[in-house]
Amino acid sequence: MSRINRRRFIRAGLATGAAIAATRCSAPVAQAPSGTPNNPAQGPEVITNQIKDVVIRTVGTGAAQSNDIRIQAEKDLGFKIQMRALSTAEVIQIGITQPKQYDIFDGEFFSLPLVIPSGNLQAIDVSRLSQFDAITPIFTTGELAPGAKVNTSQGTAPRKVMFLKDQNSTEFATDPTNWATIIPYQYGADTLGYRPDLVGRKIESWAELFNPEFRGKTSLLDIPSIGIMDAAMIIEAQGLMTFEDKGSMTREELDKVTRILIEQKQAGQFRAFWKSFDESVNFMSSGEVIVQSMWSPAVTAVKARGLPCIYAPLKEGYRGWGGGLGLSKNLSGIQLDAAYEYLNWVLDGWLGGFLSRQGYYSATPSTARKFMKPEEWDFWYEGKTAAIDIVDPYGKTIDAAGAVRDGGNFDERVSNIVCWNSFMNEQVYLVYKWTEFVVA
Amino acid sequence: MQISSKDLRPYLLVAPQTLTFLFALVLPIMAIVIISFWDFNGFTSVPGFTFNNYLGIFSSPVYLKTYLNTFKFAFLVWLVCVLISYPVAYYLAFRIKSSKWQTIWFLICTVPFLTSNIIRMISWIPFLGREGLINKALIGLHLTNQPVEMFLFSDFSVVLAMVHLYALFMVAPIFNSMMRIDRALISAAEDLGASSFNIQKRIIMPLAAPGVAIGTIFVVTLVMGEFATMRLMSGGKASSVGYLIKNQIDSLQYPMAAANAVVLLAITLLIVFGILRIVDIRKQI
Numbered sequence: 001m002s003r004i005n006r007r008r009f010i011r012a013g014l015a016t017g018a019a020i021a022a023t024r025c026s027a028p029v030a031q032a033p034s035g036t037p038n039n040p041a042q043g044p045e046v047i048t049n050q051i052k053d054v055v056i057r058t059v060g061t062g063a064a065q066s067n068d069i070r071i072q073a074e075k076d077l078g079f080k081i082q083m084r085a086l087s088t089a090e091v092i093q094i095g096i097t098q099p100k101q102y103d104i105f106d107g108e109f110f111s112l113p114l115v116i117p118s119g120n121l122q123a124i125d126v127s128r129l130s131q132f133d134a135i136t137p138i139f140t141t142g143e144l145a146p147g148a149k150v151n152t153s154q155g156t157a158p159r160k161v162m163f164l165k166d167q168n169s170t171e172f173a174t175d176p177t178n179w180a181t182i183i184p185y186q187y188g189a190d191t192l193g194y195r196p197d198l199v200g201r202k203i204e205s206w207a208e209l210f211n212p213e214f215r216g217k218t219s220l221l222d223i224p225s226i227g228i229m230d231a232a233m234i235i236e237a238q239g240l241m242t243f244e245d246k247g248s249m250t251r252e253e254l255d256k257v258t259r260i261l262i263e264q265k266q267a268g269q270f271r272a273f274w275k276s277f278d279e280s281v282n283f284m285s286s287g288e289v290i291v292q293s294m295w296s297p298a299v300t301a302v303k304a305r306g307l308p309c310i311y312a313p314l315k316e317g318y319r320g321w322g323g324g325l326g327l328s329k330n331l332s333g334i335q336l337d338a339a340y341e342y343l344n345w346v347l348d349g350w351l352g353g354f355l356s357r358q359g360y361y362s363a364t365p366s367t368a369r370k371f372m373k374p375e376e377w378d379f380w381y382e383g384k385t386a387a388i389d390i391v392d393p394y395g396k397t398i399d400a401a402g403a404v405r406d407g408g409n410f411d412e413r414v415s416n417i418v419c420w421n422s423f424m425n426e427q428v429y430l431v432y433k434w435t436e437f438v439v440a
Numbered sequence: 441m442q443i444s445s446k447d448l449r450p451y452l453l454v455a456p457q458t459l460t461f462l463f464a465l466v467l468p469i470m471a472i473v474i475i476s477f478w479d480f481n482g483f484t485s486v487p488g489f490t491f492n493n494y495l496g497i498f499s500s501p502v503y504l505k506t507y508l509n510t511f512k513f514a515f516l517v518w519l520v521c522v523l524i525s526y527p528v529a530y531y532l533a534f535r536i537k538s539s540k541w542q543t544i545w546f547l548i549c550t551v552p553f554l555t556s557n558i559i560r561m562i563s564w565i566p567f568l569g570r571e572g573l574i575n576k577a578l579i580g581l582h583l584t585n586q587p588v589e590m591f592l593f594s595d596f597s598v599v600l601a602m603v604h605l606y607a608l609f610m611v612a613p614i615f616n617s618m619m620r621i622d623r624a625l626i627s628a629a630e631d632l633g634a635s636s637f638n639i640q641k642r643i644i645m646p647l648a649a650p651g652v653a654i655g656t657i658f659v660v661t662l663v664m665g666e667f668a669t670m671r672l673m674s675g676g677k678a679s680s681v682g683y684l685i686k687n688q689i690d691s692l693q694y695p696m697a698a699a700n701a702v703v704l705l706a707i708t709l710l711i712v713f714g715i716l717r718i719v720d721i722r723k724q725i
Contacts, residue, residue, distance in 0.1 A: 089690035096484075096692070114483055114692065216589060222676040224687065265677070272593040272675020279672075287571050288592070428482055431691045436502040438679040439509055 054079040054338040059086060059094050060106025061323070063297065063360070064186060068393065069351060077345055079338050087276075088223070095120060095326075103339055105182070105326040110156040110225070110421040112181050116170050121326040123167045123179035128340050131347035132183075134364040138414060139184045139322065140176050148415030149317050155229070155247025155420035158184060158322045184363040185346050186355050187322035189407070189417050190230075192312045193294030193302070195284060203291060203312045206230075206237035215269055219283055219292035222273035224434035226421055229319055230293040231257055233419070237316045247422030251429055258433040262440040273438075277301075284309060296359035299406075304396045311359075313407040320417035324363070356380050357393045361410065383409030469705070476698035485694045493699035503684070503700075507707075510680045513595075513670070514663040517602045521659050522652060524603065525610035529651070530644070532611075533618035549611055552604065561601050561672055568592040568600075593675030601673045606662050610655035617651025618644065653719035657712050664708045 056079065058065065065085035073081050084102075086094070092111045094101055099120035107115060115121060126132045138144050142159030143151045163173040163180055172181070194203045199214070209218050209230075221227040232246040235257060243253060264270065271289050274280040281301045283289040294311065302309040325346060331339050345351070352368025355361075357376065362368035369377050378384040383405055390399040399405075407413045424430055479488040497503045528549070536542050552560060567573050568591040575587040590596055621644060629639050667682035681704045688697035 087690075093689075093692065117483065219675075222671075224691065270677065271589075272677060275671065275676060282565070286566070286569055288569055425482060427691055428480065428693060428696075431687055431693065432500075432502065435506065435679060435684055435687065438676065438683075439502060439505045 051334060051338055051341075052078050054335055055082060056080070056103045056335075056338055056342055057082045057084070057101070058104040058106050058325075059084045059091055059102040060104075061086065061088055061091055061108075063358075064106060064323075064351070064355065069354060072350060072354075073342065073345055076350070077338075077341055079341075081342070099328055099330060103328050103331055103335065104342065105328065106323065107182065107326065108321060108323045108421060109158045109161055109182070109184075110321070110423050112161040112172075113156065113423050115326070116161070116164075116172070116181055119170055120329055121181065122329045122331065123164045123169070124181070124183060124327055124343070125167075126178055126180050126183075128344075129183065129347060130344055131364055131367055134347065134366050135184060136363060136365060136414075138187075138417075139324075139363060144415045145411060148411075150320070150415045150417045153320065153417050153419055154243070154245045155319075155422035157320075157420045158187075182324035182326040183343050183347070184322050184324035185351060186324075186360045187320065187363065188296050188360050189318035189320050189413050190293065190295055191314050191318045191407070192291055193280075193284065193299045194291040194310055194312060195287070196308050196310050198287060198290040203310070204315055206233040206314055206316050209234050209291060209293070210238060210264055210269060212267075212269075214291055215267070216271055217288075217290045218270055219280070219289040220270060220273055221280075221293045222275045222438070224431050225424065225427065226319075227273070227293075228254070228257060228430060228434065229419060229422065231261055233316060233319060235260055237314075246419045248424045249426060249430070251426055254426060254430055254433045258437050261437045265437065265440055300359045300392060300398050303398045304392065311406040313413075317416040317418035318413070319419055319421065320414075321421040322363075354393050357391070361414065365410065379403075379405055381410045383407075383412065472698045472701050475694055476702045478695040478698075480693055480695045484692065493695050494703070496696065497699060497703055506679050506681055506684050507703075509678060510664060510682075510704075513598060513602065513666070513680065514660050516595075516599050517606065517663045518656060518659050520599060520603045521607050521610040521655070524607055525614055525655065526648075526652070529611050529614035529618055529648075532615050533621075534644075546615065549608060553608055557605055558668070560604060561669055564597065564601055564604075564673070565592065568597055593673070593677060595674070595678065597673040598670060598678060601669050602663055602666065605669065606659050609658035609662065610652075613654035613658070614648055614651040617648045617654075621647045649719050650721045653715050653721050656715055660711055661708055664704060664711075 058081065060083070065083035070081050070083050088108065088111075091105070091107050092114060095105050095107055095111065095115045096118045099118075105115070105121060136144070138150060139158045139162050142153075142157055160174075161172050161181060162184070163175070163177045165171045165173045165177065165179075167179050169179070173179075192203060192206065192209060196202075198217075208214070209220070221230055228249070229246050232241075232243055232249070232253075235241050236243060236246070240260065241253070241256060243249065249257070272283065274283055274292070277295060277298055278301075280292065280294055280298045283292060284294070284298070284302045285305050285307050296311060299309050299311040325343060327336070327339050327343075347364050347367060349362075349364065349367030349369070349371045352362025352364055353371030353376075356368050356372060357380070359380075361381075365381060369381070372380070373388070375387040376390065379386045379390055379399075386399055386401050386403045389397045389401050390403065392398050475485065476493055477489050477491070479486040479490050479492075532542055532545055532549075536545060565572070569575070570587040570589060570592070572592070574591055575584075578584045578588065625643055626639055629643060634642070665682050666680055667686045670678060670680045670683050681700055685697045685700050685704070688694075688700065
């Protein structure tokens with residue numbers, strides 16, 4: 001009775017198996033996206049001379065993997081595009097471990113120190129891109145204007161990982177070359193968002209997130225590598241610490257930041273932490289949280305619900321992020337030609353206009369401008385008062401005529417990026433310390 | 441030597457199940473065990489053999505706390521599930537006499553499970569929040585002036601959501617056990633003058649115990665592996681081993697995640713074996 005015999009062992013195994021199966025089934029799995037083993041993509045088995053038979057598969061985060069973009073691109077280019085929208089972490093994982101699952105990798109710059117050494121991306125010949133010169137210098141030289149804060153920004157700045165030494169190298173070049181890692185198309189300057197109606201005054205410093213006035217009504221981003229940078233911005237703004245490089249902290253710095261974070265958590269400063277875009281929108285629109293670190297389109301989404309929300313211009317500057325498209329090493333022949341055509345289309349301006357209307361910036365503002373109304377351009381890029389109602393790409397009015405974009409014009413906003421989303425050398429220790437913070 | 445088709449038959453019959461388990465369970469777990477001994481150089485996993493991943497788990501107060509937190513939730517959810525499910529199952533099995541109505545009521549118990557578990561979880565948020573229904577009602581009734589914040593993004597909301605998600609896994613096996621209890625036993629006990637408390641204590645509870653055991657296995661294994669509910673309902677303010685593993689996978693730290701998965705699996709299996717030693721569930725299957 002007390003011994004575990006074979007029969008009982010099998011039974012226990014079955015019960016565990018059933019339980020595991022139940023857990024797996026109850027996991028929040030949406031329908032398998034196309035291109036996965038459960039829903040295989042129609043791989044281009046037969047390569048013909050006709051580009052219309054080509055299918056280009058992209059893998060990327062939610063923002064740019066939208067149906068409207070796919071339909072427009074297919075219409076303009078004449079071949080098929082399959083998009084897979086995943087979380088930032090999943091995109092990096094697939095980028096590194098499943099190179100056969102994508103033709104185009106739509107990832108963030110900070111993932112490149114991980115993805116490039118895997119050798120899964122091929123160098124992009126920038127001379128094949130007609131609009132390459134229209135790309136803003138933030139990505140190429142890193143200099144926007146003389147003396148701008150962004151020129152010396154910390155973290156994995158795009159300029160540090162944008163180019164390879166030569167076609168077959170996996171080493172980053174310090175200066176622009178003919179061989180790019182990824183072609184940027186979208187980026188932004190992240191900051192704190194707040195509800196002016198519930199806060200009752202202006203928020204002008206990162207330090208406000210730890211202000212006892214907002215106890216129990218603040219939130220921070222629960223993605224360790226980004227959350228820790230926001231925390232560093234706050235702590236630096238409070239004057240408690242200074243950092244050599246917020247994008248690559250030392251163990252001592254991580255210890256100290258975590259200690260401060262835990263103190264704040266135990267004092268009840270945070271209402272909750274958010275991990276996904278829609279969580280941050282829900283926190284803000286339900287009033288559970290009145291000031292939090294936020295992404296630009298999330299502010300737009302709160303506004304689209306008719307609630308006031310400000311994307312605060314902060315005196316310490318912003319945390320920047322940027323994403324772009326890389327080519328799989330498996331591409332060749334007509335497939336590769338099609339992929340280059342897609343890159344050219346991305347830089348051509350339609351996509352830039354589409355993303356600009358959601359609050360992102362286009363990597364090629366001059367081409368995006370051609371696809372925007374002059375009033376829209378003035379509002380989104382020039383920081384001028386909206387002359388017409390501002391409508392997002394899905395037809396929702398997000399700002400009435402007379403509104404002004406938070407943070408001023410493009411140059412003002414982008415030149416105040418002081419650090420970029422990063423991959424730290426102490427990443428393992430960072431995740432460990434973040435866990436300590438979460439369980440504290 | 442001639443092998444008749446009759447000799448082969450049992451092997452053929454077990455083959456599909458065996459192969460499924462081999463490829464879908466045994467091999468993946470072996471892969472996880474192997475990777476748990478690999479090295480991680482800060483960027484990628486490197487094949488090797490090191491105990492560091494395990495030493496890290498057992499020597500760190502942070503991980504210890506995460507494990508204890510997971511046990512705490514497993515225990516709380518289990519306790520509440522038993523307290524709710526036992527009376528429900530008892531009512532279904534003994535108080536409702538017509539088998540048609542038993543079926544109908546049991547199906548009603550399963551109604552919440554017809555929607556996705558994420559939706560069920562998220563639907564609690566507008567209910568429990570600061571501006572939520574409960575707080576609006578409490579303020580409207582002048583029971584409180586300030587909204588009560590502990591309803592949402594707290595241990596309370598995590599336990600509530602998990603009980604909501606998993607109670608049926610407890611109700612069903614207990615109900616099943618109770619339906620197998622010979623009604624003549626109860627009539628006999630009544631004839632001999634046993635009080636309803638005594639009937640409960642000396643007949644129904646012992647005979648329903650295997651059902652509780654099976655339910656416990658389901659609920660405990662489900663909660664031990666939880667990460668989505670824990671994150672959403674605690675607002676990221678509490679962690680479980682499952683969530684720790686997810687964070688490690690997201691940072692590509694597969695060897696550490698694998699080591700945690702192996703430890704979690706071992707602990708969960710120990711719990712299951714413990715339960716099987718105490719209660720004989722053979723009769724129920």
